[in-house]
Amino acid sequence: AQSVTQPDIHITVSEGASLELRCNYSYGATPYLFWYVQSPGQGLQLLLKYFSGDTLVQGIKGFEAEFKRSQSSFNLRKPSVHWSDAAEYFCAVGARTASKLTFGTGTRLQVTL
C-alpha cells in the first residue's frame, strides 16, 4: 500500500531563513510525487510535481524539491522564506494525473518576522 510520511508536524522559521520540509513515501510502482500548499480555509495549490527525469524539480513561488529514490524522499526546499509562505504543506504520491492521491499529514509552517 502506498503511504506518505511528513515527520514534522510544525516548523517555525524566521523570514529570510532557508526552509526544508521533509517527505518520505512508500509506493509500489514508479512514484509520482507532488507538493501542495494550503492556506487556512482554502483549497490546495500545486507547488511542484515530479514524474521523471531531473531529480531536482523547480516549482512556483521559489520552491524546489529533490527526489531521492535511494532514500524514498522528496523534500521541499526554499532558500529564503517570506512571511506569506506561512501555510500548511502537503506531500502526496499517486498517479501521474494527480488523481487518487495519498497525502501526508501535512507540515504547518510558521514564519516569524
Place this chain on the structure above:
Amino acid sequence: GAVVSQHPSWVICKSGTSVKIECRSLDFQATTMFWYRQFPKQSLMLMATSNEGSKATYEQGVEKDKFLINHASLTLSTLTVTSAHPEDSSFYICSARGGGPGTEAFFGQGTRLTVV
C-alpha cells in the same frame, strides 16, 4: 491552470438535515472528479471517485448511502451529505480531471461543513 469551483465555501446545518456541495469545472470538461475529506489538523482522505454518467466508486469505510455523489454532467459533480450529524463536520474538497488518464487533476477551494 484550470479552474475548479466549489459551492458553498462554508455551510452550517442542523443535525438530521441533508447538505449538497457542488463541484464545477469552469473551463474544461471533467470526465473524472474526486472527493476528499479533511478533518481538522489532519490530511486529506479520498472518499470517492466519480466518472461522468456512472456510479461513483467509494473508498473502503466510506458510507455510500450517507455520502451521495452524482456526476451527471461533464462540468458538475455533487456530494450530498444525508442526515448529517456533528461527526460529519469537516472540510470537503473536490478535484477534477479532464480528458483521458494523461491529464492532470485540479483542486477546488473546499467547503467547510459544520453540523450543529
